[in-house]
Amino acid sequence: MPVYEIEIFLVRLTGLVQLRTAAERTGPIPRVIPDLDRFAVLATADDRGRAIRRTWRRLSQALPVVALWNAFPDSEGNYTLSFPLTADAAHRISFHAVRGGCTPETVLRDAIAEALARDRSSRRAQLDSRINALLRDFPRDEIKRGLSP
Known part of the structure; x- marks a missing residue:
């Protein structure tokens, strides 16, 4: 076994x-x-x-x-x-599964994948904002010098 x-x-x-x-x-x-x-x-x-x-x-x-x-x-x-689910959460997941014609596991998997995608998107937006602020506040040659060993 x-x-x-x-x-x-x-x-x-x-x-x-x-x-x-x-x-x-x-x-x-x-x-x-x-x-x-x-x-x-x-x-x-x-x-x-x-x-x-x-x-x-x-x-x-x-x-x-x-x-x-x-x-x-x-x-x-x-x-x-x-992980344990409350009865209400289990009911809502089952409802969405029946409505979508899929299993509760699929509903949870898709919800987790969507949340991860939102998180990645949010982190990417934060990174873009900080890079733009860096480029706005410092000359490019100074940034290059700071990145070189």
């Missing part, structure tokens, strides 16, 4: 006692990130989704988990992110 490394993100910092309790439920925790608000476990399952669901079941009572994701991409380069 394949083994998956699942990284766990916590709502708040946790102590070593809580991590030991979690280890009792899931087995040894192979990797603890120094800030103690995330760590990784190894989970065996037939597929990645089952490994994540099994990890949720085992940890939800022991730790304040906010999200799980697989630490390594699948064969297509995709990661799986798992």
